[in-house]
Amino acid sequence: MKASTIRRWSAVHTWSSLVCTLFLLMLALTGLPLIFHHEIDHLLGDAPQLRDLPAGTPSLELQALVRAAEAHRPGEVLQYLGWDDDEPHAVLAITAARADTEPNASHTFMLDGCTGEVLPMPSANGGPMLFILRLHVDLFAGLPGKLLLAAMGVLFAVALVSGTVLYAPFMRRLAFGTVRETKPRTRWLDLHNLIGIVTLTWALVVGITGVFSACADLLIDAWRNDTLAALVAPYRDLPPPSRHAPADRLPAIAGEAAPGMRPDFIAFPGTRFSSGHHYTVFMKGGTPLTSHLWTPVLIDARDLAVTAVGQRPWYMDVLSMSQPLHFGDYGGMPMKVLWALLDVLTLVVLGSGLYLWWVRRAARRAA
Structure with a gap:
């Protein structure tokens, strides 16, 4: 690789990293307890405790x-x-x-x-x-905060790609895993590169899924304005019903409309996942993957007739899979521990990157 090309990639890596690093430090620090939020809730006594009932209680x-x-x-x-x-x-x-x-x-x-x-x-x-969740998700700023974090996620991906491009010519001079002990800056440079390349795939996965999660409001609005709007088009000019049919049979009705699936949640009439005329039962599969993929069944709130079974657009599938993958919710405690370890290593990469930039900047000013 030519020296001029290396300089350009180095500039891309440096500035993309600098712009997003403080945000990423915050996200990595707040993301660590969120990985174990169920366990922390139990530890703090905030998890609800159901009373023990005899087996077979209806x-x-x-x-x-x-x-x-x-x-x-x-x-x-x-x-x-x-x-x-x-x-x-x-x-x-x-x-x-x-x-x-x-x-x-x-x-x-x-x-x-x-x-x-x-x-x-x-x-x-x-x-x-x-508090930690709101800080991690939107900086307490709603949609503008989410979009800012999404932009930081994109810059993070740019920094990872540019860092990988620079890693190839750098490692031609050293064996993989070498950490030179000559100077503190050299040692931290080698650690920064080594940990960065080891955690690269995970960091890209978490960064990209974080971008999709941050854009969730926009993706849901697109689904509402496209797929959902088409499904409820026949009801567009009708006044909402003054009374709704009882909800007792909704899971059974939705189960008949989407065989082999089970209900995950029900959106009641007027909510943003439904319409003013419908109950929407979101059905899911039974495998670890399909349990995060929803199929909406729209049921008329007046007479409980199924009016539509929605098809999932690709971006809603990506969103549904991104959120649990972002926090390591697919594989139980072993995956959570792995996610936490990789999160800590990412903190080391981010901190060492700031240190290296500061030392290099100080050396240039001194020169």
Whole structure:
């Protein structure tokens, strides 16, 4: 590679890294506890505890759970009901002042599916873990904060690619894994390059999935304006129904419309994952991969007739798979530990990169 080409790639790597490094340090630090958020919730006592019930205790009808959720938050409407894979009788409920209230202004709690008992979820509505999550997701700035972090993710990918290009001619002079002990700067340069190339694939995966997750609002809006709008087009000029049919049979109806799948959550009429005329039951598969891929079944809220089974656009599939992959939620505790180790190594790469830039800058100023 020519010297002029190396200088250009070096400039790309330096400035793309410098612009995004402080943001990436924040993301790596906040991402570490988020990998273990379930375990931290249990440790802090914020995880709801379902009471032990005799085997075979029947579940309540779904409409009874709807009434229990609405009674718990008087004056609010139920937006979503979902099932927790980790707790067999747990039903998650989200309520808000209006059906179309944005997520950060809603309230989340758990219902015991057998008794209707309400179990608070403090970490979903406040506390340190929610603070860390909001900081990691949008810097408490909503969509502008998400888009800023998405841009930092793109710069991170540029820095990784340019660093890989520079690594090839650099390593022609050294055996792989060599860490020279001549000077502190040389030692940190070798460690920076070695750890960077070892964690390259993981860093690219986490960076790219982070970009998609940061663009989730835009992707959901595109889905609403394209796929969902086409499915509910016949209802566009009709007034929303004044009364909704009971929700009891929704899982069974959706199961008949999407055989081989099971319900993940129900979006109630008026929410951003549904329309003013429909219940939307989001069905999922039974494998680790397909359990993150949703198929929406639209059910008329007046008479519970299935009006459409939606097809997933590619970008919603990518979004659905990106979010759990970003936090290492696919492989249980071993994958979480691996993700945490790689996160710490990334912190070393970022810190050593700042150190190397500062030492080099100081040397140039001295010269």
